[in-house]
Amino acid sequence: MGFSPPHRPSGSPRRQAVVDDYTRPMYDVDRSSDPGPNPRLLWTGGVATALVAALVGLAGVVVIRGILHIPVLGPSRHGTFGDVNTAYLCVGAAAAAIVATALMHALLVTTPRPQAFFGWIVGLVTVVCALQPFTTTTADLETQIASSLLIVLIGLAIGTLISGVAASALRRW
Template identity: 45%
Template sequence: MSQFQPDSPATPAVNAQRLWAGGAATALVAALAAVVGLLIVRGILDTPVITPERMPGNSQAGSLALSAAIAALVATALLHALMVSTPRASNFFAWIGILATIATALWPFTIAATTASRVASAAIYFVVGIAIVSLLTGVAGSAQTTRRIGV
């Protein structure tokens, strides 16, 4: 029978099931945010959206949704690695995620296109990136636990 010892040190631990469930939910939100952004930009504003040339499938909506979901899962893997290896993992993850989001949002400005298309595409990428970073930062807080050593 183990008893709680107030002097025993605590080590951070990660509830991987909770982290990856949050990552899967984030992937769904990111995919839907990409599709909604595409519908607004292409459907309502009648502006073309810039996407990478070599995307799987024929559907621009499907390609954006798949790319956003994959980005969220890659971000979850990065967050998991940071949580098991780095102090204050959420801070490092937030900085990495924000900088990656900015880089992704700036990418359309490197393509020959209209200004409206560049701005609209950048807005979609920015919103998806911020959704991923903000949701996963919150997930990290709920997936972080502590474990007593020697108990």
């Protein structure tokens, strides 16, 4: 009266599914025939992520400077949008998203479990960048905290969006 597995005709092999990079099941086959990621989808998603990262930086500066009145990225006399440092932040965020896309592309074609490695790399780079305001500036503590939180938000946006884009690029190829 116990549980019995479904009947399989004799001679049919039992195949074990192995989950590869959390995106799709792979079977015991040669991966050399796997086409890898769809580069068009991956890179158009990377460019869109660059735009989002730049806008997260800009929106963060507007909220921190304009609403919270914390002089992040320079003295408050430069107004809500700040000075040229705001442009550097936005361009740097966009460049980081493009670099993250290149990293993900390289990991997808060369590494087992690329999503896991990507998450660790982006997470650690974000932590290092978020700690930087506390080590090199003489700004007030609230400015250092606000700068750090803005960097964390940009890193979070880049990491989650590129991971999602990569999963889509693998499924639709």
